[in-house]
Every structure is written in C-alpha cells, then in structure tokens.
Amino acid sequence: MLSKKTKYGLKALTFIARSTDENPVQVSAIAKSEQIPQKFLESILLTLKKSGILGSKKGKHGGYYLRVSPEEILMTEVMRVLEGPIAMVSCVSLNFYEKCDDCADEHACSVNKLMIQVRDSTLNVFRNTTLADLSGQN
Amino acid sequence: MLSKKTKYGLKALTFIARSTDENPVQVSAIAKSEQIPQKFLESILLTLKKSGILGSKKGKHGGYYLRVSPEEILMTEVMRVLEGPIAMVSCVSLNFYEKCDDCADEHACSVNKLMIQVRDSTLNVFRNTTLADLSGQN
DNA sequence: TGTAATTCCTATTAAATCGATAGGATTAAT
DNA sequence: ATTAATCCTATCGATTTAATAGGAATTACA
Numbered sequence: 001m002l003s004k005k006t007k008y009g010l011k012a013l014t015f016i017a018r019s020t021d022e023n024p025v026q027v028s029a030i031a032k033s034e035q036i037p038q039k040f041l042e043s044i045l046l047t048l049k050k051s052g053i054l055g056s057k058k059g060k061h062g063g064y065y066l067r068v069s070p071e072e073i074l075m076t077e078v079m080r081v082l083e084g085p086i087a088m089v090s091c092v093s094l095n096f097y098e099k100c101d102d103c104a105d106e107h108a109c110s111v112n113k114l115m116i117q118v119r120d121s122t123l124n125v126f127r128n129t130t131l132a133d134l135s136g137q138n
Numbered sequence: 139m140l141s142k143k144t145k146y147g148l149k150a151l152t153f154i155a156r157s158t159d160e161n162p163v164q165v166s167a168i169a170k171s172e173q174i175p176q177k178f179l180e181s182i183l184l185t186l187k188k189s190g191i192l193g194s195k196k197g198k199h200g201g202y203y204l205r206v207s208p209e210e211i212l213m214t215e216v217m218r219v220l221e222g223p224i225a226m227v228s229c230v231s232l233n234f235y236e237k238c239d240d241c242a243d244e245h246a247c248s249v250n251k252l253m254i255q256v257r258d259s260t261l262n263v264f265r266n267t268t269l270a271d272l273s274g275q276n
Numbered sequence: 277t278g279t280a281a282t283t284c285c286t287a288t289t290a291a292a293t294c295g296a297t298a299g300g301a302t303t304a305a306t
Numbered sequence: 307a308t309t310a311a312t313c314c315t316a317t318c319g320a321t322t323t324a325a326t327a328g329g330a331a332t333t334a335c336a
Contacts, residue, residue: 001223001226001227001228002226002227002249002253003322003323003324004323004324004325005323005324007227007249010248010249010252011247011248011249014248026281026282026283027282027283028282034240035240036240037324037325037326039325039326039327040324040325040326042283042284043284043285043325045283046283046284046285049283049284056282056283056284057282057283057332057333058282058283058284058331058332058333059280059281059282059283059331059332059333059334060280060281060282060332060333060334060335061281061282061333061334061335062281062282062283062332062333062334063282063283064283075252085139088139088140089139089140089145090139102172102173102174109149110148110149110152110272110273110274111140111145111148111149111272113272114148114213114263114267114271114272115140117263117267118260118263118264121259121260121262121263122256122259122260124259125252125255125256125259126256129252129255133252134248134249134251134252135248136248141293141294141295142294142295142296143294143295164310164311164312165311165312166311175295175296175297177296177297177298178295178296178297180312180313181296181313181314183312184312184313184314187312187313194311194312194313195303195304195311195312196302196303196304196311196312196313197302197303197304197305197309197310197311197312198303198304198305198306198309198310198311199304199305199306199310199311200303200304200305200310200311200312201311201312202312
C-alpha cells in the first residue's frame with residue numbers, strides 16, 4: 001500500500017505545479033487545500049527539498065517551488081524519494097538492491113522472476129509519467 | 139514491499155507444483171527445503187487452503203496438494219489471498235474498493251489517475267502468469 | 277531594529293502491522 | 307494405542323507509520 005507520506009507528497013507537488021502565483025507556495029496553503037496535517041506536510045516537503053526536487057525560501061513570504069518545470073519531474077524520481085524502492089523485493093531493486101538471505105540462487109527463484117516483471121511494468125508507468133501529467137498540463 | 143508471508147507462500151506453492159510424489163507435500167519438507175520457519179509456514183498454507191487454492195489431508199502421511207493444475211492458478215488470485223489488494227491505494231482497488239476520506243472528487247485526484255495506471259500494468263502481469271510459469275513447467 | 281511569519285530540525289508518541297513462536301486440539305495411518 | 311500430521315487460537319517483540327510538540331533559524335517589512 002502507498003504510504004500517506006507519498007500520497008500527501010504527490011498531492012502537494014501537484015498543487016505546487018498548478019500554482020500560478022509569483023511567490024513560493026506556503027505549506028499552510030497546501031495543507032488547507034488538500035486536507036493534510038500541516039506539521040506532517042512540513043516534513044514531507046523538507047524531504048522533497050533535500051532530494052533536490054523542490055526549492056524553498058525561508059522567512060516571511062517564504063515557501064516552496066519547483067526547481068525544474070513539471071515536464072522534467074519523473075515519477076520514478078518522486079516515488080523513490082517518497083516511497084523508497086519501486087521493486088516489491090529488494091533482490092530485484094535497481095536502486096536499492098540487496099541479496100535475499102533465504103535464497104541461494106536468485107536466478108532459480110520463482111518469486112524473483114515474477115517480481116522482475118512487476119517491477120518493469122511499474123517502472124514503465126513511472127518513467128512515462130511526469131508531474132505535468134499529474135497536474136493536467138498536457 | 140512484498141510481505142514475507144506472500145514470498146513464503148509463493149515459494150511453497152512453487153515447491154508443491156514441482157512435486158512429483160503421489161502423496162501430499164508436508165509442511166516440514168517445504169520448510170526445510172525453502173528455509174521457512176515451519177510454524178509460520180503452517181499458517182500460510184492454512185490460509186491458502188481456506189481460500190480454495192490448496193487442499194489438505196490430515197493425519198499421518200498427510201500434507202497439502204493443489205486443487206487444480208498449476209496452469210489454472212493465476213497470480214491475481216494468489217496475490218489477493220496472500221498480500222491483499224493489488225492496487226496501491228484502496229480508491230483504485232477492484233476487489234477491495236474504499237473511498238478516500240481526504241479526497242472529495244476521485245476523478246479529479248492526481249494520485250488516483252497515476253495509481254490506476256500502476257494497478258492496470260501490475261494486473262496485466264498477474265493475469266498472464268500462472269503457477270505453472272513460476273514452477274517452470276512451460 | 278523589532279516583530280511577525282515562515283521554513284528547518286529533533287524528539288517523542290500512539291497505533292498498527294509484521295514476523296514469528298507457543299501450546300495444544302483434531303484427525304488419520306499403521 | 308501410538309505416531310505423525312494438519313488445524314486453531316493466542317500472544318509477543320520488533321518495526322514502521324502517521325502524527326504531534328516545541329522550538330531554532332531565517333527573512334520581510336514596518
């Protein structure tokens with residue numbers, strides 16, 4: 001299941017992408033509009049900032065903004081930052097690979113084979129979807 | 139992430155599908171071969187039995203067996219029994235649908251749109267994979 | 277220069293879930 | 307009867323998740 005962190009993060013990014021204002025978007029505005037607990041949202045946007053997807057301005061009239069245009073923000077990147085590995089088992093993860101301890105030979109493992117297919121089909125979606133698609137700018 | 143329950147369950151089903159023995163397959167044999175805690179595996183196989191995928195025979199020389207041939211056992215069914223919903227959010231689940239409380243209009247929700255695509259691409263894999271594929275009988 | 281408004285940071289908590297274990301009841305073969 | 311297997315219920319510890327709390331740092335602007 002998708003974590004609320006990811007769900008809130010995606011909604012927030014969509015909100016920011018849709019904003020036409022000159023000024024950066026404030027956490028309070030997003031929280032109110034999207035019904036997200038503000039303090040929780042703060043920490044999520046901070047994560048997105050540290051990963052380089054968002055930029056921020058502190059102090060009065062501060063807030064968050066996209067560092068690049070929505071068309072350039074791929075779901076692969078967003079999902080990895082918010083949700084972690086895209087693969088359902090780490091032994092088929094491209095970016096977070098780890099060997100299974102209970103599995104001698106990966107290539108002989110039936111779960112491995114299945115999960116590679118799931119990973120690839122999911123990746124195919126995320127690689128072909130940008131924030132612009134989410135925010136309806138295409 | 140895939141739960142260990144599902145991972146163990148898939149491995150166990152594969153093991154049973156590969157068994158050429160006349161007699162049903164015993165939990166102890168699977169546990170030993172696949173390095174799965176036996177008591178945990180017991181409860182997993184029981185779940186698979188209650189769902190109708192496995193049959194069982196009690197008492198001495200008892201064990202578990204497939205109720206239909208591997209080619210007829212779809213991953214959609216197995217995954218739903220072991221892991222639950224295939225969708226990442228319940229508002230796009232076909233078999234476990236639930237409305238989001240924080241979301242007024244589903245069709246206007248950017249997360250919803252994205253997760254429908256992920257669901258469909260994952261379903262496409264599970265609908266086209268049977269236990270026979272996992273156990274290498276094709 | 278002071279005050280208000282905002283992001284930034286750390287710690288804590290409550291609840292839920294997961295993985296595993298324990299102990300025994302029930303059933304069937306020999 | 308005895309043995310060996312599934313079946314059933316309950317519990318436990320660890321981890322993760324979602325959220326809250328409190329305040330430090332920074333900036334705009336009067």
